[in-house]
Amino acid sequence: MKLKTLALGAILAGSVALPALAQDVTMRLAHLNPEDPLKSHSGAMASVFKSLVETASNGEIEVQLFPNGQLGKDNEVIDQVSAGIVESTISSAGGVAQHYPLVGVFDIPFAFPNIGVASRVIDKDSAFGQEFVADLEAETGLKVLGLLDSGGFFAFTNSERPIKTVEDMEGLRIRTMTLPTHEALVTSLGGKPTPLPWAEVYTALQTGVADGQMNPVPVIAFANFDEVQTYLSLTNHIITPYVWAMNQDFYDGLSDAHREIVDWASEVATDAGRSMSRIIEASDEGLAKLSESMEVNVVTPEEQAKFAAATQPAVRALIEEKYGEKGLQMLESIQSSVEAAKF
Structure with missing residues (x-):
C-alpha cells in the first residue's frame, strides 16, 4: 500500500490558495506522537493542518510543529497553551484530565458497540460533542478545535x-x-x-x-x-478522546479571514487523523x-x-x-x- 503517496496527494489536493492576508502570524502546535503523518493520527493532523493553513493563507500564517513531546508532558503543554506560551496542542485524555476531569465520562467500558458509532459521537459537532466541548471550554478557558478518538478501541x-x-x-x-x-x-x-x-x-x-x-x-x-x-x-x-485545544485569546486575536482558515483546516485535519488511525490499523504498520x-x-x-x-x-x-x-x-x-x- 503506497500510503505515503496517497497521503501526500490528499494533502496537496486539499490545499487551496487564497488571496494574501493582512498580517503575519506564527502558530506553535505540539503533540506527543511521532511527526511522520503515516505513523500516528496526531502526526497526520498536524501535517495536514500545517499544509492547509500555510497554503490557504499564502504564507501569512506559519505553523511550527513540535511532535514527540518536545515541549513536555500533555498536562504541562496544556498549561503552556493556557498561558499563551504555546498556541495549540493535541492532547490525550490523560493530559486533559489534569485540567478537566470530566473527560472521564468517556470511560464507561464497552459503551460504544463499534468504531462507526464511536466516530459519530466523539466529534465536536455531534450532539454530545457540542455539550462536552462547551463545558470543557467554559471550565478551562481553552478553545477546542477538534475532538476525535485516541486511535481506536x-x-x-x-x-x-x-x-x-x-x-x-x-x-x-x-x-x-x-x-x-x-x-x-x-x-x-x-x-x-x-x-x-x-x-x-x-x-x-x-x-x-x-x-x-x-x-x-x-x-x-x-x-x-x-x-x-x-x-x-x-x-x-x-475508547478515549484526544482533544485539540488552542489558546482562546490567540484564536480571538486572529483576523476573521485567518480564523476562518483555522476553523476549516482543523476540521479537515481532524478527519484526516481519524482516518489515519483506521488506515494504520488495517495496514502493515498496525496489527x-x-x-x-x-x-x-x-x-x-x-x-x-x-x-x-x-x-x-x-x-x-x-x-x-x-x-x-x-x-x-x-x-x-x-x-x-x-x-x-x-x-
Whole structure:
C-alpha cells in the first residue's frame, strides 16, 4: 500500500490558495506522537493542518510543529497553551484530565458497540460533542478545535500471559494514564493499576515496573511496545478522546479571514487523523506488524460481557462519587448519543 503517496496527494489536493492576508502570524502546535503523518493520527493532523493553513493563507500564517513531546508532558503543554506560551496542542485524555476531569465520562467500558458509532459521537459537532466541548471550554478557558478518538478501541498488552478471561487479569500491574476511571477499571478486573506519564511507559514495560499497559493498536505499534511485550489481547474495552485545544485569546486575536482558515483546516485535519488511525490499523504498520512478534488473541463476545459486568459498575460509581450529578448527567448524555448514533 503506497500510503505515503496517497497521503501526500490528499494533502496537496486539499490545499487551496487564497488571496494574501493582512498580517503575519506564527502558530506553535505540539503533540506527543511521532511527526511522520503515516505513523500516528496526531502526526497526520498536524501535517495536514500545517499544509492547509500555510497554503490557504499564502504564507501569512506559519505553523511550527513540535511532535514527540518536545515541549513536555500533555498536562504541562496544556498549561503552556493556557498561558499563551504555546498556541495549540493535541492532547490525550490523560493530559486533559489534569485540567478537566470530566473527560472521564468517556470511560464507561464497552459503551460504544463499534468504531462507526464511536466516530459519530466523539466529534465536536455531534450532539454530545457540542455539550462536552462547551463545558470543557467554559471550565478551562481553552478553545477546542477538534475532538476525535485516541486511535481506536483499547487492547491490553503484557509480558505474563494472554488475557482471555477476567481471571487472567488477576495481579497484573497495568500501566494506565493518570485517569481515576482507568485505575478503577483495572482494579475491578483484579489488576493493579500503575499510573505513569507517557514518556516513562516503554522503560517501565522494559524493566518490569509494569507488566502491561492498555492502548489502541496504532499507539501500541508506533510506540514499539512489541519490543517489550509478549501478548496482545484485543478486548475493545474502552475508547478515549484526544482533544485539540488552542489558546482562546490567540484564536480571538486572529483576523476573521485567518480564523476562518483555522476553523476549516482543523476540521479537515481532524478527519484526516481519524482516518489515519483506521488506515494504520488495517495496514502493515498496525496489527499485522504486531502479530509478527506478539501472540495475539481476540476476547470473545461472551467474555467481553463478563468484562463489562465486572467493570461498568465500578467506573459508573467512581464518576458519581467524583463528579456528582453533573457527571451522571454527562454520562447519561453520552449514552443517549450512542443509542442515537446506532444504525
